[in-house]
Amino acid sequence: MKHYKGVFITLEGSEGVGKTSSLKFVEQQITALGHDVVTTREPGGTELAEQIRGILLAERQEPVESKTELLMMFAARYQHVTQVIKPALERGQWVICDRFVDASYAYQGGGRGIQVAQIEQLEHWCLEDFKPDLTLLLDMSVEEGLERTKKRGKADRFETEQLAFYENIRTAYLNRAKKDPQRMKIIDAAPSMQQVQKSIQQQLKSFVESYATPDL
Ligand SMILES: Nc1ncnc2c1ncn2[C@@H]1O[C@H](COP(=O)(O)OP(=O)(O)OP(=O)(O)O)[C@@H](O)[C@H]1O
């Protein structure tokens, strides 16, 4: 795997678990260590990828095929990785991203039922062995997470799915974390924001202590 000067951190988890709120906290923590931080999100992160996001999230009459959804996610991701994420890492910046490839395994895999092997093919084609250095998986009960998103107003196409869809997403995320415990750290997202931030701080601390920046 190619080593970059910068570090790539992703935040994952189902709806309303606190990814976007936590992203800001991670940004503050890493900035306080003196690193140059870029925050971004998926799907999106470039003008084109944000347009794909709009297409993906829009409510529509026409059913969206699971493979169409998966391919659009990867189209946006490839654009984002190539145009934004890798160049920032090359410059030595720390990139913090709200969702990344694990979300495809959780949503299009666990949620929509696409086989893991098919997602792996796309991942390999588009990303080769490029992976986040650290992934914080925010985990909590599906019902409580959805309850949090309700306060935000109108639901998008993903937020109008049935409960079973989100349960499958949660399970897929947890299974991935079990398979890759070195990279993916599970954070209990149910307690207060302050407590969640404390857990995140601990994970960042042990990551930073163990992470050796490669000599380039
Ligand atoms: N630990 C917490 N306790 C209580 N409320 C929280 C907590 N974390 C986040 N929230 C609130 O829950 C709502 C959802 O949080 P946030 O938008 O960060 O979640 P998200 O994971 O980014 O959601 P989405 O998947 O929809 O993007 C926000 O109103 C936020 O203020």
Ligand SMILES: [Mg+2]
């Ligand atoms: Mg969010």
